[in-house]
Amino acid sequence: MAGIPAPLVVVGNEKGGSGKTTVAIHLIAGAMSAGLRVGGIDLDHRQKSFSHFFENRARWAERAGKDYPLPRIAPVHASERETKSLAEGEDARRLASAVTELSAECDLIVVDCPGADTALGRAAHASASIIVTPMNDSFVDFDLLAGVDPETYEAKAPSVYAEFVWESRKRHMIERRKTIDWLVVRNRMGNIETRNQRRVTEALTKLSQRIGFRLAPGLSERVIYRELFPKGLTVLDLIEGKTKGITMGQIAARAEVRALLAALRLPQFSKVAVAV
Numbered sequence: 001m002a003g004i005p006a007p008l009v010v011v012g013n014e015k016g017g018s019g020k021t022t023v024a025i026h027l028i029a030g031a032m033s034a035g036l037r038v039g040g041i042d043l044d045h046r047q048k049s050f051s052h053f054f055e056n057r058a059r060w061a062e063r064a065g066k067d068y069p070l071p072r073i074a075p076v077h078a079s080e081r082e083t084k085s086l087a088e089g090e091d092a093r094r095l096a097s098a099v100t101e102l103s104a105e106c107d108l109i110v111v112d113c114p115g116a117d118t119a120l121g122r123a124a125h126a127s128a129s130i131i132v133t134p135m136n137d138s139f140v141d142f143d144l145l146a147g148v149d150p151e152t153y154e155a156k157a158p159s160v161y162a163e164f165v166w167e168s169r170k171r172h173m174i175e176r177r178k179t180i181d182w183l184v185v186r187n188r189m190g191n192i193e194t195r196n197q198r199r200v201t202e203a204l205t206k207l208s209q210r211i212g213f214r215l216a217p218g219l220s221e222r223v224i225y226r227e228l229f230p231k232g233l234t235v236l237d238l239i240e241g242k243t244k245g246i247t248m249g250q251i252a253a254r255a256e257v258r259a260l261l262a263a264l265r266l267p268q269f270s271k272v273a274v275a276v
């Protein structure tokens, strides 16, 4: 797909446990199963779950004698330069060179960020084509985007992570004269809509218009999104090429992953079937 630069999808949220790694892995799995060449960068150097998943996948493929596709993973180590500003400069250069290297061979690059404010995370957000922010259906997670009125549940002023995305967008506009798309994904949704879930939906819908993000179709709470981690597999590997023994839950999970991928609205997908 020459001519279109590889979009940089940065999966971020300063909240740990919101589903960044799960979303990043499934976006990659979905893109690979649609035939795209994908690059990956793990910026969570402490947990390394993203890297471990693909290491598990390579090992399992060898053990099972299967040819599971793998993304190209580019390691980016945090700088150890003596001052903050030297380290930040080096971090930004290291990230940029990894992205350039991956761009040459990939149709799409996915970055998994840590649940904390780091120089590499800041550089990634400021270089993103699209920021994908998973959040649990909870006002605790909502609080990183904006506070809410305790009686009306109306969103108040943008808070820490929304401010950070705003700054990243400003920096991107100054440096590259381009906008960053921002997609908020609700994760671990229950299958019965509770009053809390409805309130979160309403508050998010209003906030999305105010601070400029899109709301993606979410991922439900499903064991299938985590139980295959030790093998480095996803539901897509499980049912690909199979015609029998597929459960409704697996089909629903695949549909959720594909819908999330389609919600990125990347030009790379215009030629690829991501039909549910």
Ligand SMILES: Nc1ncnc2c1ncn2[C@@H]1O[C@H](COP(=O)(O)OP(=O)(O)O)[C@@H](O)[C@H]1O
Binding pocket: 015, 016, 017, 018, 019, 020, 021, 022, 023, 049, 115, 187, 188, 189, 219, 220, 221, 222, 223, 225, 226
């Ligand atoms: N949709 C989901 N259904 C079931 N478990 C999930 C789902 N999303 C995340 N999890 C689980 O929640 C935990 C935190 O998710 P993770 O993706 O590691 O978050 P983060 O990268 O933001 O810290 C993990 O145990 C993960 O397997």
Ligand SMILES: [Mg+2]
Binding pocket: 020, 021, 022, 044, 047, 049, 112, 113, 114
């Ligand atoms: Mg993570």
